[in-house]
Amino acid sequence: MAKKLPKIFRKEYTEEKFNKKIVKRIYLKEYKEALQKAARKTTTGTIIINPDLDKKEKKQIKKIAKSVKKNTGFVLKGRLILLALAAGAIILFSALFKDMLIEQAAEAGLQAVFNAKVDIQGLSFQIFAGRLSFNHLEVANSDKPMRNLFELGETAFDIDLFELLKGKVILDNIMCHNIKWDTPRQTSGALSGAPQTAAAEQEAAGEEKREQGLFDFDITEQDITNLLEEQKQNLASFKLLADFTGRYPELSEKWQDSIQKSSKKIDELSASIDKISAIDINKIKTPAQAQSAYNTIKPVLSDVEKLKKDIEKSSKDFQQDFDTITKDRDRLFKAIDADYENLTGMLNIPQGEKGGIVSVIAQGILEQYVGELYAYLYQARSYMDMLRPTSEQQVKENKPARFRGQDIQYPSFVKPKFWLKTMSFSVVDDESFGTISGELQHAASQPDLINKPMTFELKQALKEESVALNGKLDLRTNRSEVLALNLMLKGFPFKLEQGLEFLAISDMDCTYRLDIAFSLDSRNYSSGSLQLTLTELAINYTEDSLITRGLKNAIDGLDFITIGARYSIDAQGALTLEITDNNLDKLIQSVISSIIAELTGNAMQLLEQELDKLLESDLKQYEEYYQDFIDADKDSAKNLLEIKNYEKTVNAKMKEVEKKIKKYEEGITDTIEDKLDDIKDIF
Amino acid sequence: MFITWIAKIVAALNSNIRPRQIAAAVALALLLALIPKANLLWVTLFVITFFLKINQAVELTFLALFDLIALFLDPLLHLLGYAVLTLPLLHDLFTALYNVPILYFFKFYNTVVMGGLIAGIVLFVPVYLLARRGINIYRDKIREKIAHSKLVKGFLKNPLVMAIKNTFGKAYNFYANLR
Known part of the structure; x- marks a missing residue:
């Protein structure tokens, strides 16, 4: 054919x-x-x-x-058809398998990150819209396989794909509903072959009780006795007493002997003095009688003068010793006072110099919340810093084969490597977390390029409790304030179990509202203020004492406690707190001051008694010796007085006798002169 | 490799392919050669040529050839591109294009890219016309003379050349059938 x-x-x-x-x-x-x-x-x-x-x-x-x-024709129709078929196949594949493949890839990736099972449901990736969304995501807790670390409800990410092609991650929006934490799972979330984690972290063996600065409310007699026993050898008064009681017996005996001897001598003269006193001058009629009286008085006078001289010398010596003893006595009592003061200081009697309950509460609040915030935000800042592209992250480009020319720059909005424009999330009526809503804006790797700080806001409400947090993290260059945030916590229970032991408070329960303003500068110095209002106070005391009763009365009379404070945290994390306003400390201080005054009085009285008791025997002996010296002084004075009286008596009688004798001598002279005148007249 | 390329060109010239397909391939090869390759503009143009009825063998062969020449032309292309990109008259246009997300990846703002693009576009028509004219002259006047020259006849009778011709012929037929 x-x-x-x-x-x-x-x-x-x-x-x-x-x-x-x-x-x-x-x-x-x-x-x-x-x-x-x-x-x-x-x-x-x-x-x-x-x-x-x-x-x-x-x-x-x-x-x-x-x-x-x-x-x-001009076009290869066959190839165009092939292209169309290929595009159709891609679209079909995308429609049928793309989401499934991405879902599996995402699950595998997240499982590698969290080391636990991850389940994503209803993932959808709209490539041209740049939108990735899923209906549900749950990530198991690797430590507790029967619980989820978190669950996310309906979530959507809007990604700028054109920027993604440039190697920049620009997230226009992230929206997440119904976040849940620590929810139970039906099946184990452990990955097969994953190492078993420890069942639970061991509780701390027990925190050491703070002992510094505790107020000792229970100053007993036994405490004081023990204190005196311990300090006995250090007491100056005790040493002085020992010294005095050792030296004084000999000295006392010496002077007593001396004074007794003088007294005896005085007594021995008393007969002679009596005899002399008995001489009646008027009864002396003759010179012979006068001469006889004179002769009687003259030796006694000599003895009296001699004895007086001895007694005066002895008295002078005694006075010198007695002055020393008097000075010793002053030293002793001054030493007792000093010892008492020292021992009082050792009793650790509260002087009211403590910061007060308010500063402890504020410190507790700051450590609990600001400390956490500081840690979280510091970490957030470090994460943001990690987003910054570094020279190491930049890919080394091979030397081009051709002349590269020059890229002409036109006015344009250069976007950072990473930029999360908006992220919002919410939890609605969760039993554990209540209602939560939050928003974050402008988290960027190079904030200078967008010239906006990152802002965030979080609100949570569960029954009576509510939280509101808002703030900004500004990592643009040359910004003095890196971070600023305001936190409001309302209706939360607060339990303070440490730090109030000095007030004999074991723990304190209350409900509070807290407003904290927090800022962090570029040098990592943090400062801010807080306003705390405590209501529904319930305080448990470690004991029933004067202090606790006073505190209870004071605090029961308050409807609420308000505390205003300023604080700062330096780069090393040291916290400085300044209470600017409170209505509790003054009240408590006045209660405590009065109680402390009473406590102090009682304790000091007790100490005085015990100190007296300690020194009693030595002091008694000392006092006896001292009394001996006093008596000796009196005896000495008496002897001196007596001898002086004797001398006075004898002298007076001597003068009378001498006067009489003189009278007689004058009478005899006149008679002789008259006789001589008569004889003269005779001649 | 080089012999293959020459054979491809010879085959294209001697087959009943429209001269404009070959001429367009030559002109596009020049355009692609003048533009640096690491950008979306070049990739886009290159991909487009795959859907055009042009002779890809000629295009790739002339692309390789023109690439060598372009290496020396880059400074001139830079000057040309710089002059265009800095024209105040076009500043607003380029600014607008610069801020269109996808156009950013065309790197039109690079002086060599812009210079290559302008030069390529300007030279495209003359090169195209010249190439077409050349092909027509070849086919009408030179091809017969070469085909009937004693040198070629003797060369083609060489057993080695015969073997190459047969092999290439089979490959060409296979390629043509694919198209």
Whole structure:
């Protein structure tokens, strides 16, 4: 059977059409010649190809027909169809398997991160919209396989794909509903082959009780006795007493002997003095009687004067010793007072110098909340810093083969490597967490490029409790304030179990509202203020004492406690707190001051008694010795007085006798002169 | 490799392919060669050529050839591109294009890319026309003379050349059938 002509050559063509559709598409001379040879004109003027060509000619015509077909159009339709098919296949694949594959990849990736099972449901990735969303995500807790670390409800990420192609992650929006933490699981969330974690962290063996600065409310007699026993050898009064009682007996005996001897001598003179006193001058009538009286008085006077001299000397010496003893006595009592003061200091009697209950509460609050905030935000800052592209992260580019030219920069909004424009999340009516809503804006790796700080806001409400947090993290260069936030906590229970032992308070329960303003500067110095209002106070005391009763009365009378404070935290994390306003400390201070005054009085009285008791025996002995000295002093004075009296008596009598004798001498002289005058007259 | 390329060109010139397909392939090869390759503009143009009825063998062969020449033209292209990109008149246009997300990857803002694009577009028509004219001259006047020259006839009768011709012929037919 003869081969048919190619289809295009089986038709009849007008001459015009033949030239246009066939001849114009033939560019080789031999092809043109072969076609002319094969073509012929019909009677109607149309052109056809002669069907009766030989085999060689037909083969040639077939080649021509093939090349003519190829020389039509500008586009390769076959390839376009292939492209369309490929695109269709991709779209179909995308529609059928894309989400599933991404879901599996995401689960595998998250499982590697959390080391626990991750389940994502309803993942959808709209590639051209740049939107990744899922209905539910749960991540198991690797430490507690039957619980979830967290669950996310409906969540959507809007990603800027064009920026992603540039290697920049720009998240226009992240929206997440119904976040839940620590929820139970039906099946174990442990990965097969994952190492078993410790069942639970060991509780701390027990925190050492703070002992510094405790107020000792229980100063007993035994405590004071023990204290005195311990301090006995250090007491100056005790040493002095020992010294005095050791030295005084000998001294006392010496002076007593001396004074007794003097007294004895005085007594021995008393008879002579009496005798002299008994001499009646008026009864002396004769010179002889006068002379006799004189002779009686004269030796006694000599003895009295001698004894007086001895007693005066002895008294002078005694007074010197007695002055020393008096001074010793002053030293002793001053030493007793000093010892008492020292011992009082050792009793650790509260002086009210403590910071007060308010500062402890504020300190507790700050340590609990600001400390956590500081740690969280410091960590957030470090994470933000990690987002910053570093020179190490920049990929080394190979030297280009061609001259690279120059990129001309036009005004443009250069976006950072990472930029989360908005993220919002919410939890609605969760039993454990209540209602939570939060929003974060402008978390960027290079904040200078967007010239906006990162802002965040969180609100939570559960029954009576509510939390509101808002703030900004500003990592733009040359910003003095890096972080600023305001935190409000309302209706939360607060339990303080440490720090109030000095007030004999074991723990304190209350409900509070706290407003904290917190700021962190570029040098990592933090400062801020807090306003704390405590209500529904319930305080448990370690004991029933004067202090606790006073405190109870004071605090029961308050409806609420307000505390205002300023604080600062230095780069090393040391906290400085300054209470600016409170209504509790003054009240408590006045209660405590009065109680302390009473306690102090009692304790000091007790100490005085015990000190007296300790020194009693020595002091008694001392007092006896001292009394001996006093008596000796009196005896000495008495002796001196007596001898002086004796001297006075004897002297007076001596003068009278001498006067009498003189009178007699004058009478005799007158008589002799009269006789002599008579004799003169005779002659 | 080089012989294969030459054979491809010879085959294209001597087959009943439209001269404009070959001429367009040469002109597009010049355009692609003048534009640096690491950008979306080049990739886009290159991919587009796969859907055009041009002779890909000629295009790739001339692309390789023009690439060598372009290496020396880059400084001139840079000057040209810089002059265009810094024209105050076009500043607003380029700013707008610069901020269109996908156009960023075309790297039109690079002086060599812009210079290559402008030079390629400007040279496209003359090169196209020149190539077409050259092909026509070849086919009408030179091809027959070469085919009937004693040198070629002797060369074609060489067993090695015969073997190459057969092998290439089979490969070409296979390629042509694919198209």
